[in-house]
Amino acid sequence: MKRLLALLATCALLGGCGLEAGYKLPFEVAPGSIKPEPTLKDVSIRVGSKNFTEQILLAYIAEVALAAAGADIEDLSNIQGSPAVRQALEVGDVDLYWEYTGTSWINFQQETEPIPDEKAQYDAVKKADLERFGIAWLNYSPVNDKYAFATTKEFAEQHGLKTMSDMVALLQQDPSLGTFCMESEFISRQDGLLGAEQKYNYDVPQRNIKTFGVGAIYATLAAGNTCNFGEVFTTDGRILTLDLTVLEDDKKTFPQYNAAVTVRKDFLDRYPAIAEVLEPVSAALNNDIILELSVKIDGAGEDPAVVARDWLVKEGFVTIPKT
Amino acid sequence: MTATDAVLTMESGSRRAELLRLFLQPIAAVVLVGGVLLWAFSQDLDAIEVVSLNANTLLNSTWEHVLITAAVTVLVVVVAIPLGIVLTRRWARKIAPIFIGIATIGQAAPAIGVVVLYFLWTEQEGLWAAAIPLAFVSLLPVLRNTMVGIQQIDPALVDAGRGIGMSSLTVLRRVELPLAVPLILAGLRTSLVLAVGTATLALFVNGGGLGFIIDSGYKVARTTVLLTGAALAVGLALLVDWLGALAERYLGPKGLR
Numbered sequence: 001m002k003r004l005l006a007l008l009a010t011c012a013l014l015g016g017c018g019l020e021a022g023y024k025l026p027f028e029v030a031p032g033s034i035k036p037e038p039t040l041k042d043v044s045i046r047v048g049s050k051n052f053t054e055q056i057l058l059a060y061i062a063e064v065a066l067a068a069a070g071a072d073i074e075d076l077s078n079i080q081g082s083p084a085v086r087q088a089l090e091v092g093d094v095d096l097y098w099e100y101t102g103t104s105w106i107n108f109q110q111e112t113e114p115i116p117d118e119k120a121q122y123d124a125v126k127k128a129d130l131e132r133f134g135i136a137w138l139n140y141s142p143v144n145d146k147y148a149f150a151t152t153k154e155f156a157e158q159h160g161l162k163t164m165s166d167m168v169a170l171l172q173q174d175p176s177l178g179t180f181c182m183e184s185e186f187i188s189r190q191d192g193l194l195g196a197e198q199k200y201n202y203d204v205p206q207r208n209i210k211t212f213g214v215g216a217i218y219a220t221l222a223a224g225n226t227c228n229f230g231e232v233f234t235t236d237g238r239i240l241t242l243d244l245t246v247l248e249d250d251k252k253t254f255p256q257y258n259a260a261v262t263v264r265k266d267f268l269d270r271y272p273a274i275a276e277v278l279e280p281v282s283a284a285l286n287n288d289i290i291l292e293l294s295v296k297i298d299g300a301g302e303d304p305a306v307v308a309r310d311w312l313v314k315e316g317f318v319t320i321p322k323t
Numbered sequence: 324m325t326a327t328d329a330v331l332t333m334e335s336g337s338r339r340a341e342l343l344r345l346f347l348q349p350i351a352a353v354v355l356v357g358g359v360l361l362w363a364f365s366q367d368l369d370a371i372e373v374v375s376l377n378a379n380t381l382l383n384s385t386w387e388h389v390l391i392t393a394a395v396t397v398l399v400v401v402v403a404i405p406l407g408i409v410l411t412r413r414w415a416r417k418i419a420p421i422f423i424g425i426a427t428i429g430q431a432a433p434a435i436g437v438v439v440l441y442f443l444w445t446e447q448e449g450l451w452a453a454a455i456p457l458a459f460v461s462l463l464p465v466l467r468n469t470m471v472g473i474q475q476i477d478p479a480l481v482d483a484g485r486g487i488g489m490s491s492l493t494v495l496r497r498v499e500l501p502l503a504v505p506l507i508l509a510g511l512r513t514s515l516v517l518a519v520g521t522a523t524l525a526l527f528v529n530g531g532g533l534g535f536i537i538d539s540g541y542k543v544a545r546t547t548v549l550l551t552g553a554a555l556a557v558g559l560a561l562l563v564d565w566l567g568a569l570a571e572r573y574l575g576p577k578g579l580r
Contacts, residue, residue, distance in 0.1 A: 081541065082544075083541065083544050112371055181529075184526060184535050184542065187535075187539065188371055188375055188545075188548075189371060189543060210448060213527030213528075216439060216527060216528065220448070225446055226529075
């Protein structure tokens with residue numbers, strides 16, 4: 001009992017037992033085009049991420065890049081759910097993580113209407129987040145993890161579907177083909193299903209909407225028995241591995257979800273070199289790279305930290321130290 | 324005061340407490356749900372919150388939740404009670420640990436994993452695709468209580484039944500089952516509350532229910548929506564537990580009440 005009390009007291013002193021167990025990177029990296037930054041030497045930086053492949057990959061990319069600049073990295077990637085990661089950033093349990101402009105706008109700034117242009121959306125969210133929460137945004141990446149509707153390759157070829165307008169034209173001829181798998185968030189958001197229905201002037205009947213967990217949608221869609229169309233994320237590796245066809249959002253209803261590193265302003269003010277290290281890396285990324293690297297992780301089962309490092313090495317940002 | 328008196332007082336005291344609880348529990352459930360609903364609808368709801376927080380969606384989700392719970396209950400009763408009876412027969416005692424083991428795995432496994440695995444395996448979706456795995460998850464209390472309920476019966480009573488010429492089936496029907504009913508009902512009550520809680524996961528396989536409100540409230544960081552969904556689920560669990568308590572009180576054998 002005494003021991004238990006002591007443990008609890010230690011936890012309280014450490015400020016909660018939730019996020020203390022960070023990991024170190026499983027390898028060493030040497031500088032490449034990222035040079036050692038004297039101001040970052042041995043500075044402890046805790047990097048968080050949400051709990052899906054792309055986020056974990058992005059976290060490792062930032063970690064490896066910062067490690068090459070000399071920082072002492074603590075890996076806190078794979079935190080369950082975006083509100084939890086955001087909370088950790090706000091209270092200082094993690095120092096930085098990659099957030100999406102659209103997510104922060106709707107979820108954390110509590111807005112309901114997205115801004116169609118990606119630059120304008122970024123500027124708005126950057127301004128609001130700094131003013132209201134003291135969270136700074138580094139420059140955004142071309143990585144844009146948007147919502148999209150996807151279908152199987154066979155179905156798309158059979159009906160000649162390339163865009164969402166094609167889909168709507170097909171469904172107006174034969175509404176019975178319009179079965180959709182989606183998750184609860186997509187149904188609730190103004191810029192999800194509701195926005196798409198308005199923009200494309202087509203209402204999906206309630207009975208044709210099937211609610212699933214976001215992970216189950218891809219497999220269900222690929223199996224092809226339950227729904228012909230599904231809500232997906234454009235950078236998910238399963239689009240490639242399951243041979244799905246993403247329909248182009250030709251009327252641009254879905255909001256912008258550019259990824260950018262978010263960091264507390266006081267932390268960035270103390271270590272401004274973080275931006276100099278990460279912004280070129282962020283600019284070099286795009287959706288195709290994320291898709292390709294995600295497939296290595298999800299499909300081939302490679303270690304995300306190694307995949308992140310190998311990409312940074314290939315791009316010349318970092319090098320593998322000679323032993 | 325003698326020792327006997329003390330025991331008697333305690334008995335009637337706990338009986339009074341039980342009666343009070345039977346009376347207060349549904350009131351508490353209604354007050355909780357009503358209070359949270361009043362609070363939620365007095366907020367300034369934005370367009371995202373209104374998608375979940377409207378009478379139609381809330382009623383629909385609650386009704387779907389009740390349906391899933393009912394389906395799970397039916398499955399549990401139909402599977403666990405007969406199975407429990409069979410496993411207490413003399414010839415089946417050797418294989419009983421296997422079934423208890425399987426049911427234990429069901430309860431120990433994370434419910435969401437069981438639900439999603441079942442879906443990936445069968446590719447079925449909807450109410451039953453949720454109810455079948457959830458029944459597996461909440462089977463154990465009824466199965467085990469049925470077995471314990473029958474095993475704890477004084478063998479002399481069974482012998483007496485056989486002695487006056489009853490067949491083993493009649494002994495089961497007239498002696499063993501009635502004496503096991505209180506324990507079976509207690510198990511069912513536990514299973515039911517488990518079912519209400521885990522039914523929030525039905526959403527992930529298109530089973531509907533209050534999970535929709537809770538999940539979308541969490542995902543889009545609308546605490547009002549999340550709390551309303553959670554309060555409805557808690558209220559439902561309290562009501563179901565109350566129904567279970569009523570059943571225990573009024574369906575048990577008269578002599579044991």
